[in-house]
Amino acid sequence: MLCAGLLSACKPSPSTSAPSGKPKVALVMKSLANEFFQTMAEGAKKHQAAHAGHYELIVNGIKNETDLAEQVGLVDQMVSQGVQAIVIAPADSKALVTVLKRAKEAGVLVINIDNKLDADALKQAGLSIPFVGPDNRAGAKAVGEVLAKKLKAGDEVAIIEGVTTAFNGQQRKAGFEDAMNAAGMKIVASQSGQWEMEKANGVAAGILAANPNVKALLCANDNMALGAAAAVQAAGKAGQVQIIGFDNIAALKPLLADGRVLATCDQHGDQLAVFGIEAALKVLKDKTTPADQQTPVDVIVK
Amino acid sequence: MRRWTDFFILIAVLGAMIVLFGLMRDSFFSMGTLGTVANRIPALALVATGMTLVMVTGGIDLSVGSLLGFCGAVTGVLMADLHWGLVLAVLASVAVGAVIGSTTGAVSVKLRLPSFIVSLGMLEIARGLAFLTTNSQTKYIGADIEALGAPFGGLVISPAFVISLLVVAAGQVMLSQMAIGRHLIAIGANREAALVSGVSVDRPRLFAHALLGALTGLAAVFNCSRLGSADPNAGTGFELGAIAAVVVGGTSLMGGRGSVVKSFMGVLIIATLEAGLIQVGATEPVKRVVTGLVIVAAVLADTWRRK
Numbered sequence: 001m002l003c004a005g006l007l008s009a010c011k012p013s014p015s016t017s018a019p020s021g022k023p024k025v026a027l028v029m030k031s032l033a034n035e036f037f038q039t040m041a042e043g044a045k046k047h048q049a050a051h052a053g054h055y056e057l058i059v060n061g062i063k064n065e066t067d068l069a070e071q072v073g074l075v076d077q078m079v080s081q082g083v084q085a086i087v088i089a090p091a092d093s094k095a096l097v098t099v100l101k102r103a104k105e106a107g108v109l110v111i112n113i114d115n116k117l118d119a120d121a122l123k124q125a126g127l128s129i130p131f132v133g134p135d136n137r138a139g140a141k142a143v144g145e146v147l148a149k150k151l152k153a154g155d156e157v158a159i160i161e162g163v164t165t166a167f168n169g170q171q172r173k174a175g176f177e178d179a180m181n182a183a184g185m186k187i188v189a190s191q192s193g194q195w196e197m198e199k200a201n202g203v204a205a206g207i208l209a210a211n212p213n214v215k216a217l218l219c220a221n222d223n224m225a226l227g228a229a230a231a232v233q234a235a236g237k238a239g240q241v242q243i244i245g246f247d248n249i250a251a252l253k254p255l256l257a258d259g260r261v262l263a264t265c266d267q268h269g270d271q272l273a274v275f276g277i278e279a280a281l282k283v284l285k286d287k288t289t290p291a292d293q294q295t296p297v298d299v300i301v302k
Numbered sequence: 303m304r305r306w307t308d309f310f311i312l313i314a315v316l317g318a319m320i321v322l323f324g325l326m327r328d329s330f331f332s333m334g335t336l337g338t339v340a341n342r343i344p345a346l347a348l349v350a351t352g353m354t355l356v357m358v359t360g361g362i363d364l365s366v367g368s369l370l371g372f373c374g375a376v377t378g379v380l381m382a383d384l385h386w387g388l389v390l391a392v393l394a395s396v397a398v399g400a401v402i403g404s405t406t407g408a409v410s411v412k413l414r415l416p417s418f419i420v421s422l423g424m425l426e427i428a429r430g431l432a433f434l435t436t437n438s439q440t441k442y443i444g445a446d447i448e449a450l451g452a453p454f455g456g457l458v459i460s461p462a463f464v465i466s467l468l469v470v471a472a473g474q475v476m477l478s479q480m481a482i483g484r485h486l487i488a489i490g491a492n493r494e495a496a497l498v499s500g501v502s503v504d505r506p507r508l509f510a511h512a513l514l515g516a517l518t519g520l521a522a523v524f525n526c527s528r529l530g531s532a533d534p535n536a537g538t539g540f541e542l543g544a545i546a547a548v549v550v551g552g553t554s555l556m557g558g559r560g561s562v563v564k565s566f567m568g569v570l571i572i573a574t575l576e577a578g579l580i581q582v583g584a585t586e587p588v589k590r591v592v593t594g595l596v597i598v599a600a601v602l603a604d605t606w607r608r609k
Contacts, residue, residue: 210329
């Protein structure tokens with residue numbers, strides 16, 4: 001009787017479950033060369049170390065953020081290793097759907113973190129995968145509102161976007177636009193800095209030269225905010241142009257402290273993977289149906 | 303005689319671009335633009351100088367972008383975490399660059415492997431080292447390094463700019479007036495003939511790779527000084543800009559012909575193109591397509607003129 005119960009309980013997971021009885025969770029990341037994902041992965045490892053009795057963790061990342069094939073391969077490998085759950089930050093919001101469908105059909109629980117899978121693609125695949133993560137648009141809007149208070153209606157502002165194909169980049173741009181439009185600012189330029197400091201520096205310098213009345217640069221991540229701050233300084237406009245960023249990386253602290261950067265948004269990068277893992281463990285334990293879950297974002301000033 | 307024709311063509315192209323961008327956007331004719339371009343040039347000019355010396359021998363180094371990231375990472379860790387002074391950090395960065403450049407050169411020259419492949423391997427290694435050194439984190443350095451890239455007394459000329467001009471001048475003298483330069487060109491023009499005529503073919507090539515590495519190390523410091531921080535991702539794709547500048551300047555990819563001053567003109571053209579495209583508000587895809595077309599057009603024009 002007990003045995004049968006156990007067997008049926010194990011049914012949804014692959015036959016190769018961990019001998020120790022602890023569930024195996026695979027964390028599949030984007031590039032671990034990126035500070036943001038590195039922090040996320042370290043947070044997850046710390047969490048596992050503190051809860052070593054509850055689950056095993058396998059962390060994998062891809063070499064470069066656009067290498068979709070490598071990430072697809074990772075998911076397949078994790079499935080064949082017999083993990084019970086995959087927590088994934090998809091490198092592309094559509095291209096990963098097919099392999100995740102394969103994973104689910106093999107009985108693996110899939111939780112989506114960081115970059116939200118495309119709703120239409122999921123629908124077409126007849127798949128439901130819960131997203132556990134922050135609302136980038138709301139976060140960007142909140143930082144934008146802090147900036148709006150420092151400006152007056154009609155002021156010219158410019159946006160330095162992330163990679164234009166990335167969902168979180170699009171969301172942050174939309175959030176900045178929400179805040180600026182609501183406060184009556186004039187967005188005179190919006191160009192991509194490709195998430196990179198150096199590219200953003202060049203873009204910011206160009207925008208400042210082409211639009212001498214720009215009062216603020218809204219950057220979709222902190223690396224680009226650092227590049228923009230250097231451009232403002234080089235243009236001799238220190239103190240005249242406000243800058244906001246996103247992510248709250250350590251290197252930004254001195255600039256926040258002396259006001260060169262007004263504000264940034266902390267989406268608790270070190271906890272993002274942990275939120276996903278906790279959601280996965282809860283579903284595995286309680287056998288509940290997983291649901292979307294929003295994680296906190298905080299505006300950081302000074 | 304033809305040397306001067308080439309030179310005037312490059313100036314004409316640069317002039318045409320400036321006029322074109324100026325017509326598209328009034329603000330292009332401004333001190334702001336001049337400052338942006340002048341700010342952008344030093345790192346590219348240093349690497350293009352070294353790259354010219356490598357490319358006249360028929361070699362190439364694809365690892366300079368990653369090396370720029372790695373040397374910058376070293377500079378960032380030394381200055382931000384270990385609180386080294388600027389001078390020592392510069393020396394360390396140049397030394398690291400020289401060691402890596404020499405390694406690429408030595409493996410390629412001594413083991414008779416194409417520098418294209420060896421430096422492709424080094425591109426991966428150096429980027430990996432950059433992430434390892436910084437633990438993948440951006441390092442904020444601040445005022446200690448910014449002075450190098452900041453213009454004197456509010457004008458457009460920074461110490462980094464002056465140093466890069468001096469390096470370009472020295473590189474030109476080395477290539478056109480000194481024995482080492484003649485040897486580099488002879489190796490690129492015809493390696494067998496150079497061997498027969500008693501020119502050592504290994505040492506000048508090693509020297510060129512080492513010098514390129516050292517100059518990349520210095521460029522990395524200039525790059526950090528412009529941004530006030532060291533980003534381990536810095537220099538991604540930078541090798542393409544440097545090689546494009548050298549090729550636009552008319553240095554042959556086959557070796558045997560090249561000029562550091564013309565490479566510098568190529569740098570000016572690439573930097574102006576970049577600044578212009580941003581100011582007219584070109585989107586990322588347009589920027590890439592236009593930059594690519596300019597490079598191909600430059601090589602085509604060069605080939606036709608020589609026929």
